[in-house]
Amino acid sequence: MVHGDTDRAPYGWGTFASRSVVICGGATLITAQKLRAKLIKLASHMLEAAPDDVMLENGAAIVAGTDRSISIAALAREAYTQTHRFNGEIEPGLTETGTYDPPGTFSNACHVAEVEVDVDTGRTTIGRYLVAEDAGRLINPMIADGQVRGGVAQGIGNALYEEIVYDENGAPLTATLADYMVPTAREIPTIELHHKETPSTESVTKAKGLGEGGCIGAPAAVINAINDALVPFGVVIDEMPATPQRVRAALRVQRDRA
Amino acid sequence: MTAHTKGTGMIWIGRAMRRVEDPELVTGRGRFTADLPATHWVRFLRSPAAAGRIERIDPPKGAMVVTAADLAGVKPIMPMLHKFGYKPLGQPILADGEVRFAGEPVAAVVAASEEEAEDIADEVELVIGEEAPLIDARAALADGARQIHHGVPGNVILEGRIKTPGFDDIWRNAAKIVTVEARSRRQNATPMEPRAAHAAHDAATGRITLTCTTQMPHLTRTAIADVLGMPESDLRVIAPDVGGGFGQKMSLAGEYVLLVWLARKLKSSVAWTEDRRENLIASFHSRDQYISLQGAFDTQGKLLALKSDIVSNVGAYSCFPTTCAVEPLMAMAEMPGPYDFRAYDCGARGVVTNTCTMAPYRGVSRPIITFALERLMDKAAREIGIESVDIRRRNLIDKFPYTSAAGLKFDEASYKETLEMAVNAIDLADFRKRQSQARAKGRYLGLGFATFSERTGYGSQAFAARGMAITPGWETVILTMDPSGFVEARIGSSPHGQGLRTTLTQIISASRRT
Numbered sequence: 001m002v003h004g005d006t007d008r009a010p011y012g013w014g015t016f017a018s019r020s021v022v023i024c025g026g027a028t029l030i031t032a033q034k035l036r037a038k039l040i041k042l043a044s045h046m047l048e049a050a051p052d053d054v055m056l057e058n059g060a061a062i063v064a065g066t067d068r069s070i071s072i073a074a075l076a077r078e079a080y081t082q083t084h085r086f087n088g089e090i091e092p093g094l095t096e097t098g099t100y101d102p103p104g105t106f107s108n109a110c111h112v113a114e115v116e117v118d119v120d121t122g123r124t125t126i127g128r129y130l131v132a133e134d135a136g137r138l139i140n141p142m143i144a145d146g147q148v149r150g151g152v153a154q155g156i157g158n159a160l161y162e163e164i165v166y167d168e169n170g171a172p173l174t175a176t177l178a179d180y181m182v183p184t185a186r187e188i189p190t191i192e193l194h195h196k197e198t199p200s201t202e203s204v205t206k207a208k209g210l211g212e213g214g215c216i217g218a219p220a221a222v223i224n225a226i227n228d229a230l231v232p233f234g235v236v237i238d239e240m241p242a243t244p245q246r247v248r249a250a251l252r253v254q255r256d257r258a
Numbered sequence: 259m260t261a262h263t264k265g266t267g268m269i270w271i272g273r274a275m276r277r278v279e280d281p282e283l284v285t286g287r288g289r290f291t292a293d294l295p296a297t298h299w300v301r302f303l304r305s306p307a308a309a310g311r312i313e314r315i316d317p318p319k320g321a322m323v324v325t326a327a328d329l330a331g332v333k334p335i336m337p338m339l340h341k342f343g344y345k346p347l348g349q350p351i352l353a354d355g356e357v358r359f360a361g362e363p364v365a366a367v368v369a370a371s372e373e374e375a376e377d378i379a380d381e382v383e384l385v386i387g388e389e390a391p392l393i394d395a396r397a398a399l400a401d402g403a404r405q406i407h408h409g410v411p412g413n414v415i416l417e418g419r420i421k422t423p424g425f426d427d428i429w430r431n432a433a434k435i436v437t438v439e440a441r442s443r444r445q446n447a448t449p450m451e452p453r454a455a456h457a458a459h460d461a462a463t464g465r466i467t468l469t470c471t472t473q474m475p476h477l478t479r480t481a482i483a484d485v486l487g488m489p490e491s492d493l494r495v496i497a498p499d500v501g502g503g504f505g506q507k508m509s510l511a512g513e514y515v516l517l518v519w520l521a522r523k524l525k526s527s528v529a530w531t532e533d534r535r536e537n538l539i540a541s542f543h544s545r546d547q548y549i550s551l552q553g554a555f556d557t558q559g560k561l562l563a564l565k566s567d568i569v570s571n572v573g574a575y576s577c578f579p580t581t582c583a584v585e586p587l588m589a590m591a592e593m594p595g596p597y598d599f600r601a602y603d604c605g606a607r608g609v610v611t612n613t614c615t616m617a618p619y620r621g622v623s624r625p626i627i628t629f630a631l632e633r634l635m636d637k638a639a640r641e642i643g644i645e646s647v648d649i650r651r652r653n654l655i656d657k658f659p660y661t662s663a664a665g666l667k668f669d670e671a672s673y674k675e676t677l678e679m680a681v682n683a684i685d686l687a688d689f690r691k692r693q694s695q696a697r698a699k700g701r702y703l704g705l706g707f708a709t710f711s712e713r714t715g716y717g718s719q720a721f722a723a724r725g726m727a728i729t730p731g732w733e734t735v736i737l738t739m740d741p742s743g744f745v746e747a748r749i750g751s752s753p754h755g756q757g758l759r760t761t762l763t764q765i766i767s768a769s770r771r772t
Contacts, residue, residue, distance in 0.1 A: 001759045002748040004497035006479050012750010013730040014474035016508045016618065020758050022715025024751035027735040028762045032769030035737045035745075056770050073743030080741045094739040101732035104716030108596060108671040110680040111708040114689065119702055127703070132679035134672045135714075139764050142274035143757040151620065154504070157445075158625055164444040164543055170308020170360050170391035170612050172539040180538055182448050194679050202669045202715075205765060209714025211756065216624040219442075220632035220708035224646070227636065229704025232697060238633055239441040 010097070018107070018209030021139060023100055026204040031098030041090060042075050105202040107210050109133040111152070111217035115225040119233070119251060122244030124160055124226055130192040131217070136200040136208035144210055149191050151214015157183045158215065159222035160241050270768035277760045288499040291454040291471050296529035300520065301375035302513060303365040303382050304540055305357035308391035308612040309406075312355055315365055316383040322368040323382060324520070326354040332519060333485050335510055337578040341725025344416040344583060345409050347610075349575040351485070351512045351519075357386060358406060358574035359612050361540030366516055368528065391612035395548065395571035398611045406574070406610050415572060416583050418590050418606045422663055428563045428601040432554030436638040440630035444546035444571070447619040451501025452532035453541055455514045457521035466521050469496045473508040475752050477579060477728070481510045482518050493518065500754030505618035506542050507754070509577040542617030546571035547585065549630040551593075554601075559642045559649045561635075563601035564663070566593050570623075572608045573615035579728040582608050582616055587724050589623035594662045595631045596673045596711040597653040602663035628710045636706075647681055650709050668711065677709055737766070 002008050012024075036056065043061030044051040053064045062069040076094055078085070083092040114128040131148055138144045161181040165173045174180040199206035219240050226242050227235075235250045282288055303315075303323075317323035334348030353364045364384060369375035392398040392406060398413040406413055455470040472478050475495040483490040500507065513530060520528045532541065547570045554563040568589045572582035586606035593604055639649040654673040661667050684705070693703045713720075718731025736748040747762060 001762065002746065003750075003759075004475055004500075004752045004754075006475055006493075006495045009475075009748050009752075010734040010736050010750045011476050012733050012752070013477065014472075014508060014752040015503070015754060015756060015758065016473050016505060017622075017716070018712060018714035019716070020751050020753060020756060021761055023717065023731070024733040024735065024749055024758065025761060025765055026715075027733045028737075028747065028749070028765045029769060031735045031737045032766045035739060036769055039739070071743070072739075076739045076743040077741050079739070095736065097734060097736045099732050099734045101717035101719075102715055103667070104713055104720050106668050106671050107712040107714050108673050108676060109710065109712070110673075110676040111710075112680050112684050113706045114684070115704050115706070116696075117702045117704065128684075130680055130683055132676040132683070134676050137271065139271055139761045140275055140757065141272065143277065143761060147756070154620060155625060158442075158545070162445045162448075164446055164538070164546075164614075166308075166360075166393045166613060168393070170393050171306070172360055172614075175535045175538050177448075177534060177538075180446060180448070192683065194676075194683060196672045196676055196679065198670055198672050200669060200715075208712075210712065211714070212621040212624065213710075213712040215621045216628050216712055217708040217710050219625050220629040220710070221706045223629060223706065224632055224636050224708065225704040225706030227633070227704065228646075228693075228706055229702040231640075231704075232702070236637075238438055238630075239443070240629060241443060 018211035021207045022102060022105060022203045022209050025139065025207060026100035026102060027098050029205050030100055031096050034096035034098055035094065038094060038096060039072065039075055042079055043070055045086065045090060046070055046075065046078060100204065103202055105136065105200040105208045107135040107208040107213055109213050109217055111221040113221040113225040115222065115229060117226055117229040117247065122247035124242065126156065126189045126222065129189045132194040132196065133210065133213065134196040134198050135210035136203065137197055137206040138195065139205065139207055145193050147210055148193060148214045151212060152191050152218045153183060153188045155215035155218020156188060156222060158240060159219040163241050270764045273764065275760055275764060277757045278763060279757060279759050290451060290499050290501060291456055291469050292531045294456045294469060294529065296456055296527040298368050298370065298524060298526060298528040299372045299375045300517065300528060300530040301367045301379040302363040303367060303379045303384060305353060305360055305362045305364050305386065307357055307386045307388045308360045310357055310386040310388040312353060312357060312364065313387050314383065314385040318378060318381040321378045324366040324368065326350055326352045331487060335485060335512060335578050337576045337581040338727035339416065339581045339583050339725045340727060342416040342418045342583060342587065344581065347407055347409065347415060347576045349512060351515050359614050361614055362574065363512065368520065393611055393613055395569050395609040395611060398609050406612060410610055413610045414607050415576065415610050416586065416608045418587055420590060420664055421603045422601050425563060425601045425603050429554050432562050433557045434555045434641065436553045436555060436634055436641060438551045438630055438634045438637060440549040440551060440633060442545050442547045442626040442629065444543050445619065446538055446543055447504035447506040449502030449504055449506055452534060452537040453507065453511055454531040455517045456527065456529040457517040458527040459521045459525045465492050465494060466518050467494045467496060468514065468518050469498055470514050471500045471507055472497050473503040473752055473754060476750065478510060478514065481578060482515050485515050486519055497752050503754050504620040509542055509617040540614055542577060543573060543614045544616050544619035545626055547626050549626060551630045551634050553634045553638060555638050559638060559644055559652050561597055561599045561653045563599060564594060566604040568606040570606065570608050571611050571613065573611060573613045575615045577615055577617035580618055581726065583724065584618050585616060585623045589627050591664050591666060592624060592713060593627045593631065594664050595628065596655055596709055598655045600663055628708060632708045646707055647686060650677055650707065654709060671711065673709060
């Protein structure tokens with residue numbers, strides 16, 4: 001597979017906006033179907049059979065209900081080296097190009113965070129984290145799970161830890177990873193995943209994207225959980241990250257008011 | 259690969275196949291930009307001041323130090339949007355007279371090694387006549403606030419508004435108004451590999467090969483050729499292994515443009531690797547927003563109308579290609595989330611400040627709007643006296659296709675079903691019992707839900723709807739079966755850790771059969 005080289009790969013946009021499985025995956029499927037059709041056309045010519053009777057199975061093209069077959073490797077060789085036999089009816093070579101430009105498709109999920117807030121220090125610990133995700137048809141569930149878990153980890157960073165701070169003169173105060181705190185494995189709980197697969201009608205692979213969902217749901221789930229924990233104090237946190245300092249400050253304000 | 263991959267009946271779709279990318283990455287055989295040797299190395303001298311005029315740049319004797327004055331004929335990076343009153347804003351490759359955020363590149367020091375370049379940069383005398391900066395978006399919006407860019411009056415670079423017909427009547431007749439003032443602080447995508455670029459001149463052809471850590475190699479080539487006024491065919495862009503992007507590496511870095519300019523000038527190879535400090539202060543930031551959100555509900559907790567004001571701090575410049583409109587406009591378009599209501603009134607502003615430029619970061623505005631909207635739903639549930647799960651049950655979309663109050667068309671999904679899956683798995687009744695027992699002992703447990711939609715896989719029409727001068731969207735794939743019967747796929751997309759090679763291999767393999 002060739003990518004990431006303007007001399008060798010066709011013009012394209014890249015990987016962003018939860019698009020690759022839908023758009024590049026869709027273009028791949030469309031192109032692969034063209035290549036498959038070309039192989040069947042070639043085999044039908046070589047085996048003197050109707051295209052509808054030719055199947056690709058076990059690395060070979062087979063005429064259904066007969067013992068006539070030709071290996072895919074032999075077909076490929078013929079496509080380049082025996083073109084004189086095609087009588088001009090089949091183009092030489094075995095290269096196909098396809099593009100895809102879909103309208104978009106919506107994934108969805110429900111995230112749930114269970115937290116404990118230490119009201120003396122303001123520190124939040126996540127005890128349990130659960131995601132019920134629907135990204136349409138999953139091509140590779142392991143890779144899908146990895147995307148969700150990585151996104152949740154970044155979302156937890158957004159909810160609790162990560163903040164770029166400037167002083168009043170505009171000087172950045174968070175210029176090292178000791179000051180700008182990304183979560184480590186210690187701060188990320190086990191993430192339980194549940195899947196539902198609603199096939200997309202707007203995507204030829206029936207897959208939906210899911211690259212961003214993990215970090216979209218996590219801040220809301222975590223901060224809603226913090227607010228649920230702090231109900232007895234009448235404290236509301238509507239700012240992220242909900243650092244220990246912010247939680248303590250809100251608790252102090254409420255105590256002083258009481 | 260331990261999985262069985264041959265024979266008939268093999269199921270390729272839905273199979274947790276191990277990633278074909280991983281063996282080289284986990285055995286130290288990955289190839290990254292910073293691994294390449296170079297004749298020259300660059301250190302960027304960056305502004306320590308957030309705002310002011312450059313009065314003097316005095317390099318030590320004999321040092322090669324490039325400043326804006328050397329870059330005659332090099333155009334600024336000019337992202338463009340044709341809607342929402344967007345004010346075009348050029349970003350100079352090196353600060354041209356004025357600095358607008360702490361970390362802005364002012365000069366490029368060129369030396370034989372990274373260390374030497376850093377030492378020389380420390381010796382450059384840089385004098386800036388400082389001005390009081392505007393850091394906070396609300397401060398930049400205040401009456402009489404200093405104007406940061408000549409073409410951007412009031413520091414508002416764009417303003418969008420949606421108001422559905424009949425909104426005011428629905429609003430007036432609602433039983434309950436619930437308010438959230440949501441604040442999301444500024445963040446950095448923090449990829450494990452910071453930005454890096456290596457530009458090499460080929461003496462035989464005069465071409466430049468730019469190897470860089472990017473999510474968009476083709477557009478990087480198009481954009482740099484535009485800015486430098488060179489034929490695109492004279493530039494090859496390679497994205498080797500990329501150690502995480504998360505959006506930060508889809509926006510064009512001015513530093514990369516300068517590397518190509520230097521390689522052409524020196525007819526040699528030149529490299530730059532960003533250090534962590536530069537990445538944190540001067541790459542791209544995100545998520546610095548104020549969202550005022552109000553929901554109008556009936557007595558049963560049904561959401562009838564949503565009113566929102568979004569103020570998005572976009573930093574000092576606009577990012578290419580999405581423009582800085584990406585955060586406020588996505589917030590405006592997708593704020594209604596997965597909920598069924600018809601009345602929507604939303605204003606969104608992008609505000610320039612003396613801070614690092616904003617760019618897309620995984621999720622773009624949606625982590626913030628979901629946070630604001632889900633806070634609203636929880637507050638409404640509490641005020642009405644129902645469980646947070648129940649208010650979602652009463653409001654989630656369940657008929658498809660559905661057109662949102664903001665005009666987006668939703669295809670079939672499972673908002674209610676995934677909520678119930680989560681509720682069943684968590685055992686809400688048991689949690690409430692544990693929560694109450696813990697409170698009695700002075701321990702404070704909480705449970706938080708978030709239900710949301712994620713718009714994915716959208717093509718050129720979606721970008722065109724924002725008015726973007728450049729509308730990404732489609733992808734091209736070329737498949738060649740060679741004479742040996744093996745398939746080579748050439749793809750326009752540029753994966754960098756997502757396992758796309760594995761996923762596409764599965765799609766191609768599955769396509770052998772109908």
